[in-house]
Amino acid sequence: MLVSHLYLFAVFLLFSLSSSYIVEDDGHWPWHKTKYLTRTNWTSALKADTSTSKVRQPVWIVFYYLTYCGFCKLAEPGWEAAAQYATGWSRYLRLGAYDCASESSSQNDICEDEGYPQWRIFCPLTNSTQLAFNSERRSGNVKPEDILMWSIKKLNKIAHVCYGKTWPVRHVIEPQSLDDLNRVIPPNYKNFQLFVSDDILLYSLYVLNNSKTVYKEPIFRLHTKNPVKSGVSLWKGSRNEHGEITLEPMDWTQAMKQFVLNVHNSSHSDKLESEKPGALRPTLTDVDSTVVWMVNKDLRRKLPTLFEDVKSWLNVLHTYYPGSESVKTFLYDLINFMNDRTTLTSKELQNYINSTSIIKLPDIKFDHCNGSDPTKRGYTCGLWLLFHSMTVKQALLAEDNKLPSDAKPIDVIVPIREFVRKFFLCEECVKHFTNMTSNAEHEIPSYKENVLYLWRGHNKVNERLRNEELSSDPAWPKVPFPTKQECNTCVRQVDENNDATEFDENEVYNYLKEKLFHLNIPCDSTWMRMNTSNSQHSVADLLPYGISGRMATILTKQHVSDEDLQIMDRDDVEHLFKNEYGFTFRDRKQFWNIVQKIQISENTNRKTEEIAHSPESLEHVYGFVEEEEKEESTDSKQHQLSHSNHLFENKVTSNIDDDDDKHSNSSSHLSISSGYIFTYPTILPSFSSSITHALQTNTIHKQWAAFINELARWVMSIKPCLREQHEYRAIGQTLYEKYPNIGTAGPKPWSFLCRSLSQRIRTERWQRRKAITMKNRKESQRKTLDRNNDMADFEILI
Ligand SMILES: Cc1cc2nc3c(=O)[nH]c(=O)nc-3n(C[C@H](O)[C@H](O)[C@H](O)COP(=O)(O)OP(=O)(O)OC[C@H]3O[C@@H](n4cnc5c(N)ncnc54)[C@H](O)[C@@H]3O)c2cc1C
Structure with missing residues (x-):
């Protein structure tokens, strides 16, 4: 007995050391030996075939896992090793795996939302509507030997229900003599084997490893202390035509060799030790996904x-x-x-x-x-x-x-x-x-x-x-x-x-x-944090160039052409600026506060201080203030003109200069890193049926407001901070080409649409801001009221 246990231990040690784990790219785990079950093949695999009277369906042990669960991943090599070991047992037992993360939520009856990983045993009956032993569950540490031992123990207990007499692992026999053996072994068996061991698991393993022949040549077990053949050993029995039994010794060591696996040992980590995939920083896409x-x-x-x-x-x-x-x-x-x-x-x-x-x-x-x-x-x-x-x-x-x-x-x-x-x-x-x-x-x-x-x-x-x-x-x-x-x-x-x-x-x-983790800085309110060091930095960056100079750079960067300026209103231009620096032209007071802060701050970088005090730079700033009343600077206009040929390049990121890297918190950085870019021809929404009908029947101008409303809401859902003109243009042009009846007279047939859209988006943002302010105001009114009520109660009490 000791010998056999030691042997088993050695066998399983080999198991444990060897693991096959190769990663494939199809999103599923690379089940090579374990049968990958899906909802589609579930029934055909697990339910009994009732077309014949015999139950030939194997019992299934199914590993339930989630692709994204670390503990499940830990268990996977164990399952592969166990499944590899049990490949020859398929007549009686099969190992499968089911990804519960793939469950469609409307049909989660297979997984039933338990914890994972776990495994369950399914025993098909002749009654095809029923799975016996309704998936008894087991979880925990998964070594291949655990899986196999548990499965065998379980099967030995339930086999009479699952298989009736076809289960090949038999109860121990106790003949008192050779003659008695002849009586115990049914006369129809001409050939059989005697497995002499007290170890039922080793015996079960041996029987299952002989699955392909055991139904013709059954294997019976005797205790080691028996009057026929004592001691751990293996015998081949045969019955001659007179019904007499002869026993030939078999090579035990040789027979045990079949337990040793030659598992291909490849570590997935060797294969995966490569470059770091993925962006270094979290993005909105990570969180959205x-x-x-x-x-x-x-x-x-x-x-x-x-x-x-x-x-x-x-x-x-x-x-x-x-x-x-x-x-x-x-x-x-x-x-x-x-x-x-x-x-x-x-x-x-x-x-x-x-x-x-x-x-x-x-x-x-x-x-x-x-x-x-x-x-x-x-x-x-x-x-x-x-x-x-x-x-x-x-x-x-x-x-x-x-x-x-x-x-x-x-x-x-x-x-x-x-x-x-x-x-x-x-x-x-x-x-x-x-x-x-x-x-x-x-x-x-x-x-x-x-x-x-x-x-x-x-x-x-x-x-x-x-x-x-x-x-x-x-x-x-x-x-x-x-x-x-x-x-x-x-x-x-x-x-x-x-x-x-x-x-x-x-x-x-x-x-x-x-x-x-400050991923989403909303474009309409909180990002305007004028008292942060970042804004000080932005202002310092502005001073040497003046607002106009910086504005011209922004317009160039955004590919805003002279033509665009004709259809842009003042707010659009301001928003471009705000997008970059965190405040608008109108926020003069805050701007000056920051300039003062920069000037008085002891820690301010010398260069900034010099610039802030230099009469030249202040001239720029004063220049801006005076210019502010004008619609826009001729300076920037000229600048933009020379860049109108970039109109359809649609590459926002390529033109970002070094300044942007410094302002990693600015919303321009975020909109670029987080966002979809509308490039011509762009994706378009599916409108409601009435708008679609109007677009198709040339009556859209009667429903212009509703049409722009739907479009704006959709655009904001994709890109709440949309401000780039070329993106508006991409939307307008694509829509125009699909529905020419949206066109109007003007610089471009889609210019009117772009303008309506940008106005509508601004209004929507303003409304949202207002809703928040109203909510806060109501909240503070409620607080005051509560306080007053408390006071009144207090006064009544005294
Ligand atoms: C609530 C929870 C509990 C989990 N428990 C287990 C468990 O018990 N066993 C198990 O096997 N798996 C567990 N997981 C999964 C496991 O933690 C990892 O998510 C998984 O192994 C993937 O690791 P990762 O390398 O992608 O980095 P993760 O650990 O998932 O981290 C994601 C990112 O967060 C950042 N990050 C890392 N550490 C910190 C930190 N301390 N603070 C802030 N940011 C950080 C890094 O940018 C990192 O890339 C758990 C997951 C969650 C969400």
């Missing part, structure tokens, strides 16, 4: 059961959403849609996303979270980015006094924890994260602390996963974040590997807040 995935998968599959939870998470997500305006608008509309209902099925949500919503969600594409292969990073990375940016957004709103009066620092982290607990399907992740944040309500005294709380928590996860090679992307090793390279001032001390061991938390906070 995460939400698209989340809504389509995690949230949808929990409907209608967790309808109220989905709604409250969407509310928090919308309030602190750091991604694009279009996804934010989508969330807003969806919340309203849900508010009008008492329930929502996942199918109804799917219909809403695909048909009802006027905002079409973007395709999923990860920039910073792009992994070395499709199974790495992606959604989980995006989730972290989303969570961090939400805490940052909350801190920024608090700084700007834009949070409701009853807001608390835990308003974001607690819903995040609840989201993870209720919707995130990676079981281990949920366990750890909810444990880690279980006391959040009592640990977070401020908004800043909230940002740092999540940062510390994420670093704990990084540390835990550091050595779990398969869960992380080798191109993005798990190290304390941020590294010294990423933020020099954040790191106080490093170890011999240059990993941070001590941080300056104030610097970390600033880094996360200013540089990293």
Whole structure:
């Protein structure tokens, strides 16, 4: 017995050391030996074939996983090794894998939203409508031997139901003599084997490894202490025509060799150790893609059961959403849609996303979270980015006094924890994260602390996963974040590997807040932060050139031609400037305040000081103030004229000069990094049926306002900060070519449309700003009223 166990151990050791993991590019895991199951092949694979009376269908052990779950990834090589070992057993047992992330939310009956990874056993019966032992579940550490041992033990228990007498692993026989053996072994077996061992698992393995012959030559087991053949051994039995049994010894060692696998050992990490894929910094696309995935998968599959939870998470997500305006608008509309209902099925949500919503969600594409292969990073990375940016957004709103009066620092982290607990399907992740944040309500005294709380928590996860090679992307090793390279001032001390061991938390906070997770600076309000050092920098940059000079540069950069200027109104020009510098021509007072600040600041860079005091530069500034009353400077006009030939180049980024890099927080930088660029011919919206009809029947001028309204709303959903003239032009020209009846007289037939559109977009932005101001005003009125009421109550009391 000891010998056989030792042998088994050696066999499995070989197993464990060898793992085959090769990554493919089709988005699925590279199941080579494990059968990749899908909803389409699920029924045919798992249900019994009732066309014959015999049950020949194998039992299935199915690994349930999520492509994006680190623990699932850890288990995958174990499954491949087990499946490779069991390839010969397919008559009785098959190993399959099912990606629960691929479940369509309207049909999630296969996965049933449990934690992952897990595996289940399916035993087909003759009754095709039923799967016996309704998927008994198992999860945890997955070594190949665990999978196989568990499967065999399980099968030995349930085989009589699944297979009846066809199950080849038999109960031990206890003959008292050779003659008795002849009686115990049914007379129809001419050939058979005797496996003498007390180890039922080893016996089961041996039987299953002989799956192809065992039904003709059954294998019986005897205890090692038996009167026929004692001691661990293997015998070949045969019955002659007189019914007499003879036993020939078989080579045990030779027979055991079949347990040893020759698994091709290739480490995926060797293959993947390559260049870092993905952008170095998080982008809006990362966050948007995460939400698209989340809504389509995690949230949808929990409907209608967790309808109220989905709604409250969407509310928090919308309030602190750091991604694009279009996804934010989508969330807003969806919340309203849900508010009008008492329930929502996942199918109804799917219909809403695909048909009802006027905002079409973007395709999923990860920039910073792009992994070395499709199974790495992606959604989980995006989730972290989303969570961090939400805490940052909350801190920024608090700084700007834009949070409701009853807001608390835990308003974001607690819903995040609840989201993870209720919707995130990676079981281990949920366990750890909810444990880690279980006391959040009592640990977070401020908004800043909230940002740092999540940062510390994420670093704990990084540390835990550091050595779990398969869960992380080798191109993005798990190290304390941020590294010294990423933020020099954040790191106080490093170890011999240059990993941070001590941080300056104030610097970390600033880094996360200013540089990293402040993704979406809305184009219409908060980005105008005149008192920030950034604006001082911008003003300093302006002084040597004067407003006019800088304006001319901007117009050139934006390919604004003389012709464009004829159709642009003053606001458009101002917005171009504001886009670049954070304030408009009209914000003179603020401008001068900043100039003064620059002049008196002790820390101001000498060069700036000199410039600010130089009579020459002030002349520029005064020059601007006087010029301000004029429509535009002749200077810039001339400048623009010479550039009108760039009209249709449509390459915004190519013309960005070095200045832009310095203003990494400016919205021009963001619109370029985050946004879609409308280039001619561009994408166009699908209009409502009445507008489409009007466009097709040459009656659009009767519905011009509604038409422009729809167009503006759609444009803003794609690009809320659209200000580039060439992009307006691309939209106008493309529309004109499709529907010539939108054309009017003017410099270009589409000029009128461009102008209407830009005016409508400005109005829309203004209305949104006004709505926020009104909301804040109401809020403060409510507070005053509450205070007065409290006072009145107090007075009554005394
Ligand atoms: C809530 C949650 C819990 C998880 N728990 C587990 C788990 O228990 N086991 C498991 O295997 N996987 C877990 N995951 C997945 C895992 O943390 C990673 O997301 C995954 O391994 C991909 O790693 P990554 O290299 O893309 O970087 P991620 O860790 O996903 O980080 C994404 C980005 O965030 C930034 N970042 C990194 N560290 C910090 C920090 N401390 N503060 C701020 N920003 C930072 C970096 O820019 C990084 O590229 C969890 C994911 C989430 C969202």
